[in-house]
Amino acid sequence: MGIHFMWIYFSFLMVPPVAPLASLISTVNSLYTSTREDSLRTDLFGSYQKNSRPAPLVDIRCNIKLLSIKDLNTREQSMSSVAYFTFTWNDTRLDWSGNVLYTDIEEIYSTESELFVPPIVVENSVSNLGLLSDKTLPIQIAQNGKITWSPGNIFDTACNIDSTFYPFDEQMCSITLTTRGYKSHQLTLSLEEVPLILSAYQENGEWTYLRSSASTAVVARGTDYYSQVNFDLTFQRRNTFHLLSTILPMFFLVSLTCLVFKIPVDAGEKLGYCLTVLLAFAVYLTLISDNIPTTSTNTSYLSVFLNLMLAFGVMSCFLTILVINTHFKPEEEEIPKSVESIANCIAKMVCWRQYSCCRRPNNFTVDVLSLSEKNNSENTIGKGRGNRYLTWQDVAKILDALFFWVYVWLIVAMTILFTITMAVGNKG
The missing domain is CATH 2.70.170.10 (Neurotransmitter-gated ion-channel ligand-binding domain)
Known part of the structure; x- marks a missing residue:
């Protein structure tokens, strides 16, 4: 038992006191003075x-x-x-x-x-x-x-x-x-x-x-x-800002261009509507021109697409004038055979009225003699053209139907091509 207590006593003597060690560390850290740093700098x-x-x-x-x-x-x-x-x-x-x-x-x-x-x-x-x-x-x-x-x-x-x-x-x-x-x-x-x-x-x-x-x-x-x-x-x-302020409004304006061919000529608003849409498109392009880069080193696909859509709008005005001019041609003026043949083909393509895309119409026939007797006039519109005929108003409506579908498919195709090009380019 005595030996055990003696071992504990000597072990305690061998452990250095904590307080003097901390004091020594504090003394070493406090050796820094500005005078000594000045001496070091010298x-x-x-x-x-x-x-x-x-x-x-x-x-x-x-x-x-x-x-x-x-x-x-x-x-x-x-x-x-x-x-x-x-x-x-x-x-x-x-x-x-x-x-x-x-x-x-x-x-x-x-x-x-x-x-x-x-x-x-x-x-x-x-x-x-x-x-x-x-x-x-x-x-x-x-x-x-x-x-x-x-x-x-x-x-x-x-x-x-x-x-x-x-x-x-x-x-x-x-x-x-x-x-x-x-x-x-x-x-x-x-x-x-x-x-x-x-x-x-x-x-x-x-x-x-x-x-x-x-x-x-x-x-x-x-x-x-x-x-x-x-x-x-x-x-x-x-691109969220540009999607909401540039691309979506552009698609909406472009879709309005197609609808000009759905307005009847007799309504008297056809050309006015077309010019209004074109003017809105031009003003819109002016507003977003500040956001589109103006460098000539690389051409933006968006700029090309917007200019194509503007060209479609300008062309719709010319086509609208053509439709109006055709609609108001004198009834006495005979429709050329070639124009009538083309109109019949287009009518089948666009399924206009009784025309079918797959078969010839059977019920769109008019007896010219009966029509003349009924109207009791000298105007025989279909004279010399058998028992089927088209008026200039019909030709104008057929052209309206043709231009409407052409514009729809062109705009859809251009939009899909633009989207695919942007998506592929963005991944690249």
Whole structure:
């Protein structure tokens, strides 16, 4: 029993007290003072030359943190993005990890006025061709000499807009960084493991972010070669607004064009209705012209479709005038044999009245002699044409039926073709 108590006593003596250990840690952490950092800065920057690069080949690792897409302008072919870059490199002249006097100072901060900062530009910028710079931005210097620099801004960059499948289009825009002054064998740009960071990205109301990619390259300017990094961003247009404000109203207006051939000529509103629909279509095109891209590099299928529909509207006015002119021809004017034959064929095609698509009519016959006796007039409309005849009014109605179905099938076919083209293009 005595031996057991002695073992517990010696074990208790061997355990260091907790309070003195915590006090020791607190003492070490409290060694930092501004005076000691001033002393460290004096040692580091005493002979430091910011215009000299840290090594024969400086590797600048970079990535981009995208915050939002301010605008993607299809007319000006530019993208405005809110982002900041993070560049890291090693400067062995600022390494104090081996100096035991400052091991408690893990990092310090400085600015461009004191440090070597790589000269980098946004190559495809459309608003500012100067170097990336922020003289007030703190630059982190780690104990091992690792420099971390994160300049941010609103970057306006050129973007090659392809409006072929507008408003179901996808656009890929790039942000290109290139070194200036130092050539590729002196300063090189490389990518971090995660080139694009979207943790703080805010979705745009018009464009949806789809994917991104990044690549490095060496570009030639004359006989010299410079390092370059490309960040490619792909966005898809949100098309709900365009469906409701552009495409659906267009389909409704186009459907009204067909109905002009269902209005009887005697109503007196046929040509007025046609011109009203055409005018509404023209005004509508004027209103949506601001939303359709005006670039001539690629032609939008939507623009082609709208112009075709406008052409159909114009042609309907000509056809309406033809129908009205045919309807009001004098009854004394004999219908040519060729016109009557064509009208009979068309009547069968469109199943007009007693005409059938599959058989000849049997009950649409008129005895010319009985008709003449009944009317007791000298006007024998069907004279010289056997016992079947058509009047000019009948021909006009047959033309109305023909044009109605032609327009219906043309508009349906064009709409289906337009939809399939957009769907295939959107998947592509």
